[in-house]
Amino acid sequence: MTFSKVLREETDYIWEASFNHPFVKGIADGSLPFECFRYYVKQDAYYLSHFAKVQSLGAAKANDFLTTSKMAAHAQGTYEAESALHRDFSERLGITSEEQANFKPSPTAYAYTSHLYRAAYQGHLGDIIAAILPCYWIYYEIGERLQSYSPNEPIYEKWIGAYGGEWFKTLVDEQINRLDTMAETVTTKDLDHMKELFTISCQYEYSFWEMAYKLEEWPLS
Numbered sequence: 001m002t003f004s005k006v007l008r009e010e011t012d013y014i015w016e017a018s019f020n021h022p023f024v025k026g027i028a029d030g031s032l033p034f035e036c037f038r039y040y041v042k043q044d045a046y047y048l049s050h051f052a053k054v055q056s057l058g059a060a061k062a063n064d065f066l067t068t069s070k071m072a073a074h075a076q077g078t079y080e081a082e083s084a085l086h087r088d089f090s091e092r093l094g095i096t097s098e099e100q101a102n103f104k105p106s107p108t109a110y111a112y113t114s115h116l117y118r119a120a121y122q123g124h125l126g127d128i129i130a131a132i133l134p135c136y137w138i139y140y141e142i143g144e145r146l147q148s149y150s151p152n153e154p155i156y157e158k159w160i161g162a163y164g165g166e167w168f169k170t171l172v173d174e175q176i177n178r179l180d181t182m183a184e185t186v187t188t189k190d191l192d193h194m195k196e197l198f199t200i201s202c203q204y205e206y207s208f209w210e211m212a213y214k215l216e217e218w219p220l221s
Contacts, residue, residue: 003183003191004176007130007198008137014202018138019145023209027159030151037155038093040212042100043109045086047208050113051135052078057120058128067125067178074171085162092155107218108211112204119197126182130194133175134201139163140172 008015018024023040026032052075059071090100105113119131143163151157162168183191210216 002180003194004133004180007195010195011134011199011202014199014206015138015141018206018209019142021206021209021213023213024142024146026213027156028146028149028151030153030156032156034093036212036215037089038095039215040208041086041089041093042095042103043106043208043212045083045090045100046103046105047109047113048078048083048086050116051132054116054120054128054132058125058132061120061125061128063125070174070178071125074175077171081162085158088158089155106211106216108204108207108216112201112208115197115200115204123193123197124186124190126179126186126190126194127197129175129179129182131197131201133179134198134205136168136172136175138202138205140168143168 023032023036026036055071055075055078059068059075062068062071089095116131119127123131140163143160143165145164146160147164149160151160179194183194186194
């Protein structure tokens, strides 16, 4: 069994909780309040701006030029594809430039990105891939599962279409294969640490839905 399959099986309970979270189910049937999705879009834009930087750090830590170019392409793709998607969502949801300028990340968004930076600065490329892969992989599986749903709300239909498409699957498969290849060359201690990073990121993916659904604030705002 490949390393990625082991990770997927051992964290399945977290994934199932994400699939069944009311935020995700609300997108599927169109019942999610716009207030929650609007909050999510702002937090996700913040998250992705740092996600792209972590991808770039992965490019810098790669041991071969091909991997460097591929990881750099992923960072560029995050900026181009995701930024375009979020610009569209922001326009539809009436998120103003003033709101964006005065944006403050939630505790969960701040903690999740901090986790990714820690993996990137303290670890090797395998640690980075293990930490960022859940974001790719969980979104693809959610998008794939929701393809048959018709929420009758254009903004939710577009979100589903963005992550369930073949183009996104290609990106996910590339990172899964990269992780499995690296797993064959590292120590058992390295594998254990990569598994820990992957699992923590899975937990944060669930927490991100919870954060948006409950409109999370800092304890002492």
